[in-house]
Amino acid sequence: MDKYKIDSQKISYFPSRIARWQENRNDWEKSKTIYPIYMEVSPAGGCNHRCIFCALDFLGYKPNFLNIDKYFDFLEIASQKEIKSIMFGGEGEPLLHPQISEMVIQTKQKGIDTAFTTNGSLMTPEFLDISLGYINWIKISLDAATPETHAVIHGTKAEDYHRIIKNITYAVKLKEKDNCACSIGVQILLLPENEHEVLTLAKNMKDLGVEYFVVKPYSQGLYSKNKFTVDYSNLDFLKSEVIRLSDDNFSAVFRTKAFSTAVINEHTYKRCHAVPFFWAYIMSNGDVYSCSAFLGNDDFLLGNINKEGFDRIWENEKRKKNWELLKAMPIEVCRENCRMDKVNVYLEELLNPPLNHSFI
Numbered sequence: 001m002d003k004y005k006i007d008s009q010k011i012s013y014f015p016s017r018i019a020r021w022q023e024n025r026n027d028w029e030k031s032k033t034i035y036p037i038y039m040e041v042s043p044a045g046g047c048n049h050r051c052i053f054c055a056l057d058f059l060g061y062k063p064n065f066l067n068i069d070k071y072f073d074f075l076e077i078a079s080q081k082e083i084k085s086i087m088f089g090g091e092g093e094p095l096l097h098p099q100i101s102e103m104v105i106q107t108k109q110k111g112i113d114t115a116f117t118t119n120g121s122l123m124t125p126e127f128l129d130i131s132l133g134y135i136n137w138i139k140i141s142l143d144a145a146t147p148e149t150h151a152v153i154h155g156t157k158a159e160d161y162h163r164i165i166k167n168i169t170y171a172v173k174l175k176e177k178d179n180c181a182c183s184i185g186v187q188i189l190l191l192p193e194n195e196h197e198v199l200t201l202a203k204n205m206k207d208l209g210v211e212y213f214v215v216k217p218y219s220q221g222l223y224s225k226n227k228f229t230v231d232y233s234n235l236d237f238l239k240s241e242v243i244r245l246s247d248d249n250f251s252a253v254f255r256t257k258a259f260s261t262a263v264i265n266e267h268t269y270k271r272c273h274a275v276p277f278f279w280a281y282i283m284s285n286g287d288v289y290s291c292s293a294f295l296g297n298d299d300f301l302l303g304n305i306n307k308e309g310f311d312r313i314w315e316n317e318k319r320k321k322n323w324e325l326l327k328a329m330p331i332e333v334c335r336e337n338c339r340m341d342k343v344n345v346y347l348e349e350l351l352n353p354p355l356n357h358s359f360i
Contacts (some may be wrong), residue, residue: 004212084113217230
C-alpha cells in the first residue's frame with residue numbers, strides 16, 4: 001500500500017554512503033566530505049496561503065526569492081558531490097519563484113532528482129507544460145474536501161480550492177498524455193477541523209486519478225507560533241477505511257508509524273544521526289542549514305550560497321561545530337516526527353544491532 005515508502009525510510013538504498021558514515025562519523029577530517037543524499041530548497045520565502053498549522057510561520061513569510069545564478073552555482077557542486085535529490089518546498093510556496101521552471105530543468109539536467117511540496121494554487125498549466133517531465137513527484141497539500149474547510153485551514157479564499165482541483169486535474173491528464181514519470185499525490189494533515197472530510201477527499205482524489213493519497217499527523221514546530229494538541233489515539237476505523245481504497249493504481253497511505261510516534265511522544269534513539277550528514281536545507285535568502293527544524297538558530301546555520309560555494313560551506317568550521325553539538329545534543333530537544341525520524345530509527349539499529357545478529 002505504501003509503495004513509495006512515505007511512512008518509512010529510503011536511506012538503506014545508499015549502502016556505500018552509510019558505510020562511510022559508520023566508519024568515519026566520529027572523525028571530522030574524514031566525515032566532513034560526506035555530503036547529503038537529499039536536500040530541501042526554498043525558492044520563495046513568501047506564501048499566498050496562511051495555513052493554521054504552518055511550522056514556519058515564525059519566519060514571517062518574507063518576500064525573498066532564491067538567486068537563480070547562485071542556485072546554478074550550487075548545482076554544479078551538488079552534482080559533483082553526489083547529491084541525489086532536491087525537494088522544492090520550504091518556508092514559502094515554491095511556485096511563487098518567477099524562474100522556478102528553469103530551476104527544475106537545470107536541476108534535472110545535472111542528474112539530480114526533483115520534487116515539489118506545494119499548496120497547488122500556482123501549479124498552473126503553463127508551469128506543468130514546461131516542467132512536469134522533469135519532476136519525479138509532486139505532493140499537493142490540500143487538507144480538506146470542501147472549499148469552505150480549505151479556506152479556514154489554509155487561510156485563503158474558498159474559490160482557491162476550485163483552482164487547485166483544476167490544476168490537479170490538468171496535471172493528471174498531462175501526465176497520461178505525455179507519459180510522464182512524475183508521481184502526483186495529495187496530502188492531508190489530520191486536524192479536528194478536517195477529520196470528517198478525510199475519506200471524502202481520499203475518494204475524490206482517487207476518482208480524479210492521482211496516484212497516492214497521504215494522511216499524516218500534525219508535528220509541533222520548535223519555534224512555530226501555532227500550537228495544537230490533537231488526540232490521535234482512536235484512529236483505527238479511519239485508518240482501515242483509508243487503506244481500503246488502495247489498489248493497483250492508487251496508493252492510500254495512512255502514516256501509521258508517524259501517528260504512533262505522535263501518540264507515544266518519544267524517540268527510540270538518543271541522538272540524531274542524520275544531521276549534519278545526510279540532508280541539508282537552503283532558505284530563500286541563500287542560508288544553508290543542517291536541519292530545517294532549527295531554521296533561525298545560528299548553531300545550525302552553516303553559511304550562505306550567495307557568499308561562498310556549497311563545498312566550502314559543507315566542509316567549514318561552522319559545520320564542524322554543528323557536528324560536535326549534535327554528538328552531545330539529546331534528542332528530546334528536537335522536533336517530534338521530524339523529516340529524518342525514520343532515517344534515525346534505521347541508523348540507530350545499525351549502530352546497535354540485536355544479539356546474534358550475525359545469524360542472517
